[in-house]
Amino acid sequence: VPYRNGGADPQGFDCSGFTRHLFQTHLGVTLPRRSHEQASAPNFVDVPGVELQPGDLVFFNTLRRANSHVGIYIGGGRFIHAPRTGRPVSQESMYYWTPPTFFARP
Numbered sequence: 001v002p003y004r005n006g007g008a009d010p011q012g013f014d015c016s017g018f019t020r021h022l023f024q025t026h027l028g029v030t031l032p033r034r035s036h037e038q039a040s041a042p043n044f045v046d047v048p049g050v051e052l053q054p055g056d057l058v059f060f061n062t063l064r065r066a067n068s069h070v071g072i073y074i075g076g077g078r079f080i081h082a083p084r085t086g087r088p089v090s091q092e093s094m095y096y097w098t099p100p101t102f103f104a105r106p
Contacts, residue, residue: 001089003082008033013082013089015070019057022072029106035059039067044104058100066101
């Protein structure tokens with residue numbers, strides 16, 4: 001699936017549209033639209049990094065502001081996300097850009 005700024009459906013996703021779509025479709029959980037709003041959603045619990053489980057959200061500081069990027073942890077130190085224009089939804093090491101800054105579990 002291609003990256004699309006503001007995208008929130010299988011025609012194209014941005015990072016928070018991707019997590020929102022998957023959580024709604026597969027868990028019936030409606031997330032806020034933006035990554036920083038997802039990080040402060042009241043229905044999430046903070047998780048220490050050593051306790052991450054597949055399905056937990058991982059947040060990154062990529063735009064010089066807290067929680068500006070989000071993906072879903074899939075295990076083995078990897079996550080899946082919609083990275084940026086020109087790159088499709090993909091899985092990568094969680095430490096590809098910067099170390100994650102925050103973890104949350106629904």
